Amino acid sequence: MAKxxxxxxxxVDLPYELAFxxxxxxxxxxLSEEKILGTRCPKCGRVLVPARSxxxxxxxxxxxxxxxxxxxxxxxxxxxxxxxFGMAKTPPYITALIRLDGADVSLTHLVGGIDLSSLEMxxxxxxxxxxxxxxxxxxxPGSIFDIEYFVPVExxxx
Amino acid sequence: xxxxxxxMGTGQTQHGKRFDVSYPELVKEAVQRALAxxxxxxxDIDGVVAGTMPSMMEGVALNHLYLADAxxxxxxxxxKTETCxxxxxxxxxxxxxxxxxxxxxxxxxxxxxxxxxxDSQATMTTVADPWIQRSFVAxxxxxxxxxxxxWIDRYHIPEDRLREAAAVxxxxxxxxxxxxxxxxxxxxxxxxxxxxxxxxxxxxxxxxVCPNSDGACAVxxxxxxxxQQMGRPAAWIKGVGYRGDESYLGDSDKVRWNTAIDAAKEVxxxxxxxxxxxxxxxxxxxxxxxFMEMLLYECFGFCDxxxxxxxxxxxxxxxxxxxxxxxxxxxxxxxxxGATGLIRVAEAAMQVxxxxxxxxxxxARLALAHAMGGVSQFNGLMILGSDR
Amino acid sequence: xxxxxxxxxVAESTxxxxxxxxxxxxxxxxxxxxxxxxxxxxxxxxxxxxASDVFHSGISCANSYYWEASGGFLKNASRQDADSLFxxxxxxxxxxxxHFETAMVVALTKGSENPENDTVxxxxxxxxxxxxxxxxxxxAAALQMRQYMEHYGISLEQCAMVTVKNLGNALYNPYxxxxxxxxxxxxxxxxxxxxxxxxxxxxxKSDGVVAVLLxxxxxxxxxxxNPVWFRGYSSAMDTSTLGDRDLLNxxxxxxxxxxxxxxxxxxxxxxxxxxxxxxxYAFQELLWCEQLGLCPEGGGGRLLDSGITxxxxxxxxxxxxxxxxxxxxVARGLYxxxxxxxxxxxxxxxxxxxxxxxxxxxxxxxxxxxxxxTVVILGD
Numbered sequence: 001m002a003k004x005x006x007x008x009x010x011x012v013d014l015p016y017e018l019a020f021x022x023x024x025x026x027x028x029x030x031l032s033e034e035k036i037l038g039t040r041c042p043k044c045g046r047v048l049v050p051a052r053s054x055x056x057x058x059x060x061x062x063x064x065x066x067x068x069x070x071x072x073x074x075x076x077x078x079x080x081x082x083x084x085f086g087m088a089k090t091p092p093y094i095t096a097l098i099r100l101d102g103a104d105v106s107l108t109h110l111v112g113g114i115d116l117s118s119l120e121m122x123x124x125x126x127x128x129x130x131x132x133x134x135x136x137x138x139x140x141p142g143s144i145f146d147i148e149y150f151v152p153v154e155x156x157x158x
Numbered sequence: 159x160x161x162x163x164x165x166m167g168t169g170q171t172q173h174g175k176r177f178d179v180s181y182p183e184l185v186k187e188a189v190q191r192a193l194a195x196x197x198x199x200x201x202d203i204d205g206v207v208a209g210t211m212p213s214m215m216e217g218v219a220l221n222h223l224y225l226a227d228a229x230x231x232x233x234x235x236x237x238k239t240e241t242c243x244x245x246x247x248x249x250x251x252x253x254x255x256x257x258x259x260x261x262x263x264x265x266x267x268x269x270x271x272x273x274x275x276x277d278s279q280a281t282m283t284t285v286a287d288p289w290i291q292r293s294f295v296a297x298x299x300x301x302x303x304x305x306x307x308x309w310i311d312r313y314h315i316p317e318d319r320l321r322e323a324a325a326v327x328x329x330x331x332x333x334x335x336x337x338x339x340x341x342x343x344x345x346x347x348x349x350x351x352x353x354x355x356x357x358x359x360x361x362x363x364x365x366x367v368c369p370n371s372d373g374a375c376a377v378x379x380x381x382x383x384x385x386q387q388m389g390r391p392a393a394w395i396k397g398v399g400y401r402g403d404e405s406y407l408g409d410s411d412k413v414r415w416n417t418a419i420d421a422a423k424e425v426x427x428x429x430x431x432x433x434x435x436x437x438x439x440x441x442x443x444x445x446x447x448x449f450m451e452m453l454l455y456e457c458f459g460f461c462d463x464x465x466x467x468x469x470x471x472x473x474x475x476x477x478x479x480x481x482x483x484x485x486x487x488x489x490x491x492x493x494x495x496g497a498t499g500l501i502r503v504a505e506a507a508m509q510v511x512x513x514x515x516x517x518x519x520x521x522a523r524l525a526l527a528h529a530m531g532g533v534s535q536f537n538g539l540m541i542l543g544s545d546r
Numbered sequence: 547x548x549x550x551x552x553x554x555x556v557a558e559s560t561x562x563x564x565x566x567x568x569x570x571x572x573x574x575x576x577x578x579x580x581x582x583x584x585x586x587x588x589x590x591x592x593x594x595x596x597a598s599d600v601f602h603s604g605i606s607c608a609n610s611y612y613w614e615a616s617g618g619f620l621k622n623a624s625r626q627d628a629d630s631l632f633x634x635x636x637x638x639x640x641x642x643x644x645h646f647e648t649a650m651v652v653a654l655t656k657g658s659e660n661p662e663n664d665t666v667x668x669x670x671x672x673x674x675x676x677x678x679x680x681x682x683x684x685x686a687a688a689l690q691m692r693q694y695m696e697h698y699g700i701s702l703e704q705c706a707m708v709t710v711k712n713l714g715n716a717l718y719n720p721y722x723x724x725x726x727x728x729x730x731x732x733x734x735x736x737x738x739x740x741x742x743x744x745x746x747x748x749x750x751k752s753d754g755v756v757a758v759l760l761x762x763x764x765x766x767x768x769x770x771x772n773p774v775w776f777r778g779y780s781s782a783m784d785t786s787t788l789g790d791r792d793l794l795n796x797x798x799x800x801x802x803x804x805x806x807x808x809x810x811x812x813x814x815x816x817x818x819x820x821x822x823x824x825x826x827y828a829f830q831e832l833l834w835c836e837q838l839g840l841c842p843e844g845g846g847g848r849l850l851d852s853g854i855t856x857x858x859x860x861x862x863x864x865x866x867x868x869x870x871x872x873x874x875x876v877a878r879g880l881y882x883x884x885x886x887x888x889x890x891x892x893x894x895x896x897x898x899x900x901x902x903x904x905x906x907x908x909x910x911x912x913x914x915x916x917x918x919x920t921v922v923i924l925g926d
Contacts (some may be wrong), residue, residue: 024180
């Protein structure tokens with residue numbers, strides 16, 4: 001019988017404290033107040049959400065704050081059902097890109113408030129182009145989950 | 159050999175605890191300043207070289223993806239060079255070879271670290287292999303203390319005079335930092351305080367050790383033809399050298415440290431330097447620990463082995479001496495690790511172009527920049543000059 | 547660029563390294579490469595390795611660990627993070643700078659020792675916004691796939707067929723990790739991952755070490771009778787915020803155009819003889835083929851259906867089995883170079899394509915939905 005060699009099971013677990021900086025602090029403060037804030041680039045004119053301190057394309061500082069709509073259009077989505085170590089969310093959940101009204105880029109967030117038990121059920125509520133609306137969490141400590149998720153707005157589509 | 163390459167602009171952030179900015183904003187600050195210094199806009203850049211310490215330092219993996227916009231690399235090629243503590247120097251080397259190869263004319267090198275966001279010593283402990291060395295090396299001070307003690311023993315360096323020399327180096331760096339607007343630690347300490355401070359790992363005491371810093375540095379490398387069109391002072395790259403040895407600390411002699419000795423020989427040969435102490439006008443030696451700074455002077459041929467402490471006490475390496483070292487305040491006062499090696503290059507470039515402000519060494523025309531990394535494994539150097 | 551750079555030799559590990567120590571595996575492949583050419587370690591000018599600490603068995607500053615195993619003792623060497631095509635390019639630059647005659651490129655990832663790929667790729671995301679939302683390479687790819695299918699009418703079956711083709715090709719490649727005959731039905735019925743992606747449409751987690759010896763033109767001709775030449779490249783990053791990007795029109799088209807221009811290629815669909823394209827997710831092979839100009843926009847599905855990209859087609863894509871068969875994450879770009887080299891020198895053995903190969907394309911990508919793309923063109 002071949003000799004079995006040893007293996008070492010180990011995890012690396014380190015504490016972090018990360019700086020939001022002024023711009024993201026204001027963005028997340030906005031979420032606590034149920035406002036979704038972006039910044040407008042005076043050069044290319046785009047409204048960027050989440051708010052940025054500088055335009056990634058024009059590379060100039062941004063300080064023109066804009067509140068964008070709490071409704072938007074789903075640009076694409078995925079029903080996530082697999083699991084892995086260290087996962088941020090417990091599946092099943094729906095990840096989506098949402099173009100909020102008044103924004104020129106899409107917000108990455110979750111679509112919820114619908115039956116996630118099967119893909120078929122999800123599809124009766126959700127497709128590319130579905131209109132969705134922010135659902136605010138009860139507790140709003142200033143995190144991305146101050147918006148609990150976006151829910152499809154059936155009646156108000158398009 | 160190859161095309162000549164010049165540094166045409168540098169940018170540094172205000173180094174320190176920077177909870178006022180997010181990681182991308184910190185990086186952007188250095189990039190904007192380098193572009194402004196060179197009189198360029200992002201469109202002028204052909205490619206970007208980025209580098210940092212391990213992802214665990216800030217908890218963001220492959221962080222060039224997160225920082226792409228801050229580095230203005232969208233639509234452009236990127237190289238991501240990482241060699242542990244010597245990363246900043248290796249980033250500079252990559253930018254040099256990129257331009258020297260003819261594959262680009264203008265390359266932006268960026269090094270960055272946000273050390274207040276993670277646990278740097280815990281991260282650096284994971285550099286050592288998990289089977290053998292990790293349990294024993296107490297972060298960077300542990301490794302450098304072992305190396306220093308070997309050196310002290312080998313050359314019978316008198317303990318009291320060495321302690322005094324280390325204190326002179328520490329005080330000199332801390333004083334010099336007041337003349338560097340970007341430096342992190344700005345405190346006046348007396349020789350007495352330094353010599354009697356608490357021991358961290360013998361012989362290293364409180365003021366012999368570099369800090370953790372948040373900071374970024376950006377440097378613009380340019381081909382000869384483009385540099386000459388700029389009509390601005392250029393820092394020409396005269397030599398580029400790098401060496402590494404084994405991951406097991408005990409495999410190589412770390413006193414007559416071949417990676418430092420050979421890398422220095424490589425750059426001196428390229429730059430035509432025979433007597434570095436006489437020919438160099440200034441050196442930015444990567445000095446996270448005072449004792450290592452002296453050991454490196456000896457490996458770089460600034461003096462003979464066992465001699466550095468005496469020359470330090472004579473002021474040979476202070477401003478006004480034969481070869482002023484680390485007039486920026488050095489790593490001892492500013493240490494955002496991924497940027498630290500590149501800051502040495504930026505400072506050397508500032509010196510030979512007369513842009514170092516109140517810490518300018520008068521008439522500096524030839525400068526050495528250095529960084530080290532790994533488990534006391536890597537040494538990288540660059541020589542910069544005012545003349546092509 | 548005065549001189550040319552040639553590939554002199556290539557060595558690859560087999561999946562058998564799973565039980566070996568990482569340092570040993572790196573050493574064996576590096577040693578095999580040098581032995582093939584009959585070159586001593588001392589003669590190698592410089593070394594550029596590729597590895598990432600997050601894909602490096604929990605050891606930070608990856609290259610300080612394997613430095614000596616990759617032949618680095620007292621060498622002027624360096625490392626690239628994330629993507630081994632970066633290391634290939636950096637090695638070419640070091641030679642073309644005139645400072646070195648030869649350069650060795652060594653890439654490695656020992657996936658079997660690492661956490662799951664997405665445990666790691668979720669750490670690419672910024673910590674405030676994308677990461678808490680569970681964005682990683684797989685969920686980002688799922689978002690891209692749904693848009694791609696909907697926008698161009700690409701079917702699930704066409705996406706699954708990429709897996710069928712590539713794992714089938716891998717059957718003939720002894721270096722490949724997953725080698726099996728599968729059906730479209732099996733692929734689509736495999737475990738749901740992030741709809742529309744199923745498990746078999748996602749790349750595995752593999753072990754791999756690849757080593758390549760490069761030399762300046764005159765030296766290359768002395769070291770081998772049939773060098774393979776570096777003819778062109780390009781690379782680009784996209785913006786980091788997923789919602790700011792057009793997932794169907796990223797950087798790859800312009801990267802391809804620049805690489806073709808450098809290599810003097812006018813019509814890639816006829817001039818590229820074989821393409822090794824990184825497809826960590828099956829549908830991406832189709833999308834990348836379009837953006838590489840190997841077929842018209844929206845024509846990726848039809849290109850596959852036509853059989854042109856099969857092992858014995860007119861333009862074989864991923865004869866090695868691609869990333870779907872072998873995903874040693876950081877090494878995968880150099881795997882593409884290795885396969886292009888085997889094909890150009892007619893040494894691919896059972897997976898040698900059925901045509902004369904003069905021009906080969908190697909592509910790599912990493913990041914969410916192709917945030918980074920690199921293309922290298924090689925020729926005989």
